[in-house]
Amino acid sequence: MPPDKSSRYDLSVFRNGKMLARLIGIGIIVGCSAVAFAAVAGWLSPDKLTPASFVDGFQQANGVHPGFRRNHAKGVCIAGNFASNGQGVRLSKSVIFQPGIVPVVGRFALAGGMPMMADGPKAVRSMALSFRPANGEEWRTGMNDIPVFPFPTPADFYGQMQAAMPDPATGKPDPAKMKAFVDSHPKTAQAMKAIGAKPFSSGFADASYNSLDAFRFVNKAGTVMPVRWTMAAVDPFVAQSAEQPQTGDKNYLFDALAARLKQGPVQWHLIVTIGQADDPTNDATVAWPDDREKVDVGTLTIDRIASEAKDNCRDINFDPLVLPSGIEASDDPLLSARSAVYSRSFTRRAGEDKTPSAVQIDNTAKEP
Amino acid sequence: MTQHQPFPVFSRLLHWLMAILILAMLFIGVGMVASVTDYYWLVSIHKPLGIVILVLAVIRLINRQINPPPALPADMPAWQRWVAYASHILLYVLMIALPLVGWAMLSAAGNPIVLYGAVHLPAILPHDPMLYAVLRQIHTVLALLLFALILAHFAAALLHALIFRDGVFQSMTTGRRR
Numbered sequence: 001m002p003p004d005k006s007s008r009y010d011l012s013v014f015r016n017g018k019m020l021a022r023l024i025g026i027g028i029i030v031g032c033s034a035v036a037f038a039a040v041a042g043w044l045s046p047d048k049l050t051p052a053s054f055v056d057g058f059q060q061a062n063g064v065h066p067g068f069r070r071n072h073a074k075g076v077c078i079a080g081n082f083a084s085n086g087q088g089v090r091l092s093k094s095v096i097f098q099p100g101i102v103p104v105v106g107r108f109a110l111a112g113g114m115p116m117m118a119d120g121p122k123a124v125r126s127m128a129l130s131f132r133p134a135n136g137e138e139w140r141t142g143m144n145d146i147p148v149f150p151f152p153t154p155a156d157f158y159g160q161m162q163a164a165m166p167d168p169a170t171g172k173p174d175p176a177k178m179k180a181f182v183d184s185h186p187k188t189a190q191a192m193k194a195i196g197a198k199p200f201s202s203g204f205a206d207a208s209y210n211s212l213d214a215f216r217f218v219n220k221a222g223t224v225m226p227v228r229w230t231m232a233a234v235d236p237f238v239a240q241s242a243e244q245p246q247t248g249d250k251n252y253l254f255d256a257l258a259a260r261l262k263q264g265p266v267q268w269h270l271i272v273t274i275g276q277a278d279d280p281t282n283d284a285t286v287a288w289p290d291d292r293e294k295v296d297v298g299t300l301t302i303d304r305i306a307s308e309a310k311d312n313c314r315d316i317n318f319d320p321l322v323l324p325s326g327i328e329a330s331d332d333p334l335l336s337a338r339s340a341v342y343s344r345s346f347t348r349r350a351g352e353d354k355t356p357s358a359v360q361i362d363n364t365a366k367e368p
Numbered sequence: 369m370t371q372h373q374p375f376p377v378f379s380r381l382l383h384w385l386m387a388i389l390i391l392a393m394l395f396i397g398v399g400m401v402a403s404v405t406d407y408y409w410l411v412s413i414h415k416p417l418g419i420v421i422l423v424l425a426v427i428r429l430i431n432r433q434i435n436p437p438p439a440l441p442a443d444m445p446a447w448q449r450w451v452a453y454a455s456h457i458l459l460y461v462l463m464i465a466l467p468l469v470g471w472a473m474l475s476a477a478g479n480p481i482v483l484y485g486a487v488h489l490p491a492i493l494p495h496d497p498m499l500y501a502v503l504r505q506i507h508t509v510l511a512l513l514l515f516a517l518i519l520a521h522f523a524a525a526l527l528h529a530l531i532f533r534d535g536v537f538q539s540m541t542t543g544r545r546r
Contacts, residue, residue, distance in 0.1 A: 008532050009445050019531055026526040030519050037515060040395050042402035050402045095486075136488060138480045154404045315497045316478055321408055325486035333405050340400075340407035346477065351501025 049158055051344035054337075057161045058345070062113030066352035070345040072126050072142075074117055075109030076254050076359040077313035080265065080302040082131055088297030091225065091272060092217040094326030095133045097297055102133045104300065107313040108204045108257060111144065116358045118250040121200065121240055125253070127209040127231055128318035129300070140322040142338070143209035143231055147198050149284035150191045154337035160188065191285035202238040204257040205266045213320065213338075214281035214330040217272070226275035226330060228288065231268040231300060235260075254359040258305055265303035269296050281330040308357040317346035373438035374543035382428050383540055386421065390463060393417055394515050415470070416483045422467035429460065441534045452524070455517060462514040468492075469510060473503035 007013070014020045035044075042048045058070040065073060082104050088097030096102050110117070111124035124144050131139040151157040163181035164173045182189050201207040209231040217227045249255055260266060274293045280286050308314035321329055321339040329335045375383070393414065400410035440449050474481050475491035476499040482488045493499060529537035538544050 008534060009443070009448060013531060022530045023527075026523055026530065029526065030523045033519060033522065037395065037398065040402075041398040048402065049404055051404060051407065052402075054404065135486065136480070136490075137482075137486055311495065315495060319479070322480060329408060336406065336408035337404045339411070340404050343407075344401075346497075347501060347504050350477070350497035350504075 049155060051337075051340040054154070054158060054161075054341040055344045055348060057158060057165075058113045061161060061165055065113070065115050067349055067354040068115040068357075069109075069113075069349060071113050072109040072111055072128075073113050073115035074358055075107045075126075075308065075313070076257070076357070076361065077105070077107055077306045077308055078302045079103075079105045079304040079306075080300065082270070082298055082300050084298040085296070087295050088270075088272065089219075091219055091227070091274070091295060091297070092326040093220045094139070094324045095135050095137065096131050096139055096324060097326070102131050104132070104302075105130050105313055105316070106302070107308075107316070107318065108254070110253070119253040121242055123253075125200075125204055125207055125209075127204075127207075128313070128316075129231075130313075130316055130318065130322075131324075133324070137324040138322055139324045139327060140316075140318050140320060141211060141229075142318045142320050143211055143229075145200065145207040145209050146195045146212070147210060148191045148194050148287050149212040149334065150188050150195065151185075151334075152187050152283045152285045153333050154341075156185060156188060157334075157337070159185075187283070187285045194287065199239040201233070202240040202256075203253055203260070205260045206233050206235040206237050208232045208237075208268070211320075212284045213332045213335050214275060214279075214284070215323075215335075216281075216328040216330050217274075218326055218328060224328075226279060226281045228273045228275065230271045230273070232271050234267040234269065234299075251359050258361050261303065261305050265301045267302075268300040270298050270300060271295070272297055282332050284332060284334055305361050307359060307361045310354075314354070314357070315350075317342050319343065374539045375437060376435040377543070379428075379431060379435050379437070380540055380543065382424065382431060386424050386428065386463070389417060389421055389424070390514070391518070393421060394511060394518075397511055398515075415474075415481065418467040418470050419483060419489070421463060422471075425460065425463045425467075429464075438539055440536065444534070455521060455524075459514075459517055459521065462510055462517065466507065466510050466514060469503055469507045473500050473507055476500035476503055 014023060038044055042050055055070050062070070062073070069075075082096065082102045084097050084099055084102065086097070086099035088094075089099075091097065106127060106129040109126045109128065110119065111126060117123075124146055126142060126144045128142040129140065131141075133139075151160060160178075160181050163177045166172055167174050182192065211229045214226050214228050216224050218224050257266075272295045273288060274295065275281065275288055276292065279288045279292070306312055319339050319342050321335055323329070374380075396410050396414050396417070400407050400414060403410065440452060444452075471481060471489065472493045475493040476496050478495035478497075478500075480488050481491070525537050525540070528534055
């Protein structure tokens with residue numbers, strides 16, 4: 001104990017070598033805590049694959065288009081409802097599968113990060129939905145009209161994005177790099193084959209959309225089952241021609257959808273496929289066998305369409321892990337990655353000024 | 369010398385429980401936003417844990433009225449007492465503001481605020497992406513500020529324990545007077 005009480009707070013205590021050593025020790029302990037924090041934050045590993053590096057990759061490949069999604073950038077808002085037939089009750093305890101009607105808002109889009117790109121026969125189409133049951137829960141899902149996803153892991157997705165990056169000299173991706181990627185990733189090669197083997201439909205309305213990722217349904221008894229789902233079109237499938245129509249309409253797919261909706265509502269059946277124990281839930285490149293049990297749990301009716309605008313689908317992040325009680329994430333690593341990257345994309349575009357979307361719907365009669 | 373009174377046991381329990389939770393929360397938060405594959409399970413802890421911390425912080429404020437903290441040693445220099453006082457106020461402000469900003473930003477993003485299963489909180493702000501973007505920034509800045517403040521708090525605690533040896537550290541640990 002210091003002889004003089006007032007001196008124990010005095011800087012003169014550090015004249016004592018032991019006290020100075022203690023002070024340095026405190027500095028080291030506190031410094032190490034700060035370094036641990038920096039390490040967890042990824043500040044010490046700039047090459048780590050983060051949500052931000054993913055979004056940077058999209059921006060590098062497509063340019064920055066302020067206010068727009070970094071992927072599936074070109075789209076249109078839709079609304080309608082989901083009529084559950086009650087068949088899903090034994091699969092999931094979610095209120096959405098109780099017999100009844102749930103309002104739905106959503107978005108049709110083209111895969112790709114360019115919001116003004118022309119519609120074309122090769123663009124993957126997506127349907128994103130937000131189910132809004134009366135109890136305040138929400139189910140968001142983003143589905144694509146391809147049978148499987150081309151990449152099993154976020155790292156592979158990112159690797160392909162880098163391989164397909166436009167060459168600064170030509171402004172186009174280097175085919176040799178893209179081929180090298182596919183050649184060194186057999187799962188991607190296999191998935192591309194499956195995707196190529198299935199013809200695309202002529203439009204949005206006659207396309208069926210797949211969850212691709214696996215999820216888990218939990219029913220009232222607590223039984224957990226692996227599932228994937230499909231929004232199966234009621235409109236008869238018409239295969240699209242391989243050539244882009246020569247009408248010069250850059251929005252021909254979206255315009256056809258709007259025209260179809262003028263004739264009346266468009267419907268899909270929500271078909272839930274129940275996986276068996278051996279079916280992979282962590283690999284979206286692999287389709288489950290065709291003979292798996294499929295349950296039609298209800299009908300989606302879309303009857304309204306509108307251009308993206310404030311307070312409609314434009315401002316929703318269709319994070320596939322916004323789930324109601326009764327639906328859970330599987331061990332598919334893409335799910336967490338989608339959630340993380342969509343969130344980062346949303347954060348960036350939320351703070352940017354908005355400009356009108358490419359798809360403008362003349363909507364004097366119907367507003368979603 | 370001045371005998372320094374310990375904190376009541378309940379106050380000490382609250383302090384250490386919240387110390388663990390808040391540190392976990394800060395590491396989870398800064399880790400999850402930099403993570404692709406671990407994002408989801410971390411964010412699923414982050415949201416309900418934030419609400420737990422908010423509730424505990426309110427309990428702590430009430431407890432502080434019922435069980436006031438012991439006075440600092442009378443011989444502590446005035447500027448140190450002022451720094452201690454101001455930093456403690458700022459700690460309380462941040463441990464309440466951070467969860468509230470988190471809740472508000474999720475509301476402004478139009479996202480449901482799920483606690484567990486079907487249990488969720490209501491939105492406390494209207495759906496407004498620009499507002500979300502601003503709050504999201506504030507959430508990060510406040511979190512970094514809180515971590516910096518906790519490091520300073522930790523350093524000060526160790527100074528009291530190892531160098532000043534005035535019983536202030538023990539008043540929040542063993543409660544033994546020295």
